[in-house]
Every structure is written in C-alpha cells, then in structure tokens.
Amino acid sequence: MFGNSFRLFKLFGIDIRINPGWAVIATLVAWSLAQGTFPELYAGLDTRAYWAMALIAVLGLGISIIVHELAHSLVGARFGTPVSSITLFMFGGVAALEQEPKAPVPELLMALAGPAMSLFLSGLFFSASVAVGGVEQFPIRAGVFHYLALLNMVLAIFNLVPAFPMDGGRALRAAIWAATGDIRTATMRAAKVGKFIGTGFMLAGLFAVLTGNLLAGIWWILIGGFIRASAIGAFFNTRIETVLDGLPVTRFMTVAPDTVPSDLTLAEFVEHHLYRFGHDMFPVMKAGKPAGTIGLGEVRQVPREAWTQTLTRDVMTPLTPVKTIAAHEPAMNALIQMQANGLNRLLVIDNETLVGVIVLKDLMELLSVKLALEPASKSA
Numbered sequence: 041m042f043g044n045s046f047r048l049f050k051l052f053g054i055d056i057r058i059n060p061g062w063a064v065i066a067t068l069v070a071w072s073l074a075q076g077t078f079p080e081l082y083a084g085l086d087t088r089a090y091w092a093m094a095l096i097a098v099l100g101l102g103i104s105i106i107v108h109e110l111a112h113s114l115v116g117a118r119f120g121t122p123v124s125s126i127t128l129f130m131f132g133g134v135a136a137l138e139q140e141p142k143a144p145v146p147e148l149l150m151a152l153a154g155p156a157m158s159l160f161l162s163g164l165f166f167s168a169s170v171a172v173g174g175v176e177q178f179p180i181r182a183g184v185f186h187y188l189a190l191l192n193m194v195l196a197i198f199n200l201v202p203a204f205p206m207d208g209g210r211a212l213r214a215a216i217w218a219a220t221g222d223i224r225t226a227t228m229r230a231a232k233v234g235k236f237i238g239t240g241f242m243l244a245g246l247f248a249v250l251t252g253n254l255l256a257g258i259w260w261i262l263i264g265g266f267i268r269a270s271a272i273g274a275f276f277n278t279r280i281e282t283v284l285d286g287l288p289v290t291r292f293m294t295v296a297p298d299t300v301p302s303d304l305t306l307a308e309f310v311e312h313h314l315y316r317f318g319h320d321m322f323p324v325m326k327a328g329k330p331a332g333t334i335g336l337g338e339v340r341q342v343p344r345e346a347w348t349q350t351l352t353r354d355v356m357t358p359l360t361p362v363k364t365i366a367a368h369e370p371a372m373n374a375l376i377q378m379q380a381n382g383l384n385r386l387l388v389i390d391n392e393t394l395v396g397v398i399v400l401k402d403l404m405e406l407l408s409v410k411l412a413l414e415p416a417s418k419s420a
C-alpha cells in the first residue's frame with residue numbers, strides 16, 4: 041500500500057519510514073509557509089528568515105506526526121497489538137498494525153492516544169513560544185513554535201473527524217463494536233460514515249476551487265479522496281472477510297495443478313505447459329517436492345536458440361515464502377499476500393508437499409458470487 045518507502049531510523053523497536061510522496065508534500069508546505077503564511081503572520085522579516093522558519097516548521101511537523109503515531113503504537117503494544125513500522129505518508133503518518141485490535145476498549149484508547157498526544161504537543165509548543173520571549177518580541181524563534189502549536193492543534197482536531205480509517209473513525213468503530221459486539225459490522229458502518237464524510241470533503245473542495253480558492257480546494261479534494269478510497273477499501277475488505285469467514289486456502293485452491301519437472305527443457309516447457317495453459321507461474325518439481333517456479337519472465341531471459349539446451353531448473357526462481365502459503369492458513373491471508381506482492385497465484389504447501397495452487401482470478405470469481413448471494417451484515 042505504501043509502495044517504496046525508506047527507513048529513517050528505529051525507535052522503541054519500531055521502524056520509522058518515510059514515503060517519497062511525503063517529501064513532495066513537505067516541499068509544498070515549506071514553500072507555501074515561506075512565501076505566504078509566515079510573511080503574512082510576521083511581517084517585516086527578510087526572505088532568508090521566512091525560509092529558515094519554514095524548514096524548521098516542516099521538520100517540526102514531521103517530528104510531531106511521528107510522535108503522534110508513536111503514541112498510537114505504544115498504547116497498542118501495551119494492549120497486545122504491536123506495530124512494526126510507522127510511515128510518514130502523504131497526509132500524515134500511518135502505523136502498520138500487525139493484527140486487528142482484540143477488543144473495543146483497547147481500540148478506543150489506541151485511537152484516541154494520537155490526538156491526545158497532538159493536543160499535548162500543541163500545549164508544549166505554545167509554552168515554548170512563550171518561554172523564548174513571545175511572538176511579538178521574537179517573531180522568528182517564537183513564531184515557529186507558535187505555528188507548530190497551531191499545527192498540532194489542527195492535527196488533533198482533524199484526526200478526530202469520525203471518518204474511518206482516521207482516528208475519530210476508529211474511535212467510532214470501537215463504540216459501534218462495543219454496542220454490537222461484532223467488529224465486522226462496526227467496521228462496515230464506520231466505513232460508510234467515512235465514505236460519506238470523504239465525499240463531503242471533496243464537494244467542499246470543489247466548491248472552494250469554483251469560488252477561486254484553488255490551493256485549499258485541491259487540498260480538500262485530495263484529503264477527501266484519500267478518506268473515501270480508504271473507507272471503500274476497508275468496507276470491501278470486511279465484506280470479503282465476512283464471506284470467506286476464516287475458511288482455509290484448501291477450500292479455494294486448484295488441486296493437482298499442472299507442474300513442471302526440473303529436468304525438462306525450456307523448449308518442451310514452452311510447448312507443453314506455457315502455450316497450453318498460459319499461466320504466469322508453474323511450480324517446478326524436484327524429487328516430488330516443489331523447488332521453484334517458472335513462467336514467461338524466466339523463459340524470456342534465455343534466447344530462443346538455447347531453449348533446447350536449457351533446463352527449467354537452470355532458470356527457475358527458487359521458492360520464496362511470499363510465493364507459498366501453508367494449507368491451514370485462512371484464504372483471506374492468501375488474498376492479502378497476493379495483493380501485497382503483486383502475485384496472481386500461490387503454491388499451497390502442506391509439510392513441504394505441494395497440495396494445490398490458489399489462483400487470484402478463481403478466488404475473485406468465487407468471491408463475487410458469494411458476495412452477490414450473502415447479506416452485507418448479519419446483524420444489520
């Protein structure tokens with residue numbers, strides 16, 4: 041989901057990462073602060089001072105967002121929902137949960153920890169601006185603190201908007217979860233509210249653009265679109281989870297899939313397997329066990345003249361954990377694994393033996409049938 045992000049450092053055992061998109065947003069924010077906001081708020085300073093203030097403010101914003109996410113993470117870890125990484129993302133931070141929260145109250149506390157921390161930081165920065173002499177007397181150093189106090193206040197309030205998957209939306213989900221006792225019903229209802237609010241933001245942005253407030257308008261459209269897309273994604277993920285309902289991959293896999301011996305020539309592989317079935321990935325078998333995979337990509341690396349002298353085992357991709365899934369795993373995990381790694385099929389392994397192949401297209405077709413037949417929510 042977060043594509044290629046870079047690791048900055050490790051804190052409390054959590055990877056702090058940055059998405060390149062954030063650097064773009066940070067540059068835009070710094071530019072608009074140096075060119076517009078600070079000259080307007082604190083008139084009479086020179087350009088270099090505005091740029092210095094803007095850069096420190098953006099750095100402070102990044103740190104504030106990381107601390108906000110850390111608050112979520114540490115409360116989560118306290119309740120047994122560890123976080124493996126925090127990524128500075130386009131519109132803030134995202135903490136990668138290793139698993140779904142276990143109960144509504146920890147979920148509620150975890151959701152509120154971030155905005156509470158932002159509120160605290162806001163107070164801290166405000167005190168700092170007073171401590172260094174106040175905005176009137178020392179606009180450069182106090183001005184940055186003052187502005188960071190304001191930013192953290194906005195961060196706290198904005199994150200409390202009840203639009204799932206934002207913090208306020210998570211709190212809303214926890215409340216519905218506590219009331220209904222069912223996390224899936226709660227997620228789907230909170231996601232519907234999130235979609236509604238996201239659409240509202242987009243319309244407000246459109247209105248702003250049409251009335252001449254271009255930059256703010258685009259900002260609201262982007263944020264609204266992000267919330268809307270996330271909410272729709274969360275809704276469908278939950279629908280799929282409900283339909284798959286913990287069933288293992290073995291229920292959805294193709295048994296006795298077409299396999300390729302490791303001593304077959306590429307010429308034979310292309311003729312009898314690739315051209316015949318057209319799959320993008322075939323398991324390569326060695327002594328009765330899967331040893332690797334082969335497909336169009338591997339064949340393309342070998343010139344056609346050499347196909348009769350090259351064996352599948354010479355060019356196959358060795359078996360990696362991302363391409364296999366254990367037979368007892370829930371089908372939902374197979375779907376997540378394929379989506380995360382851009383794969384269309386996975387080898388289903390039981391005790392080092394290949395028992396089948398799970399194919400994304402088949403799984404999606406089955407899902408669409410089940411989705412059409414089963415009600416959206418058991419208790420709704």
Ligand SMILES: [Zn+2]
Nearest residue numbers: 154155199207
């Ligand atoms: Zn948050």
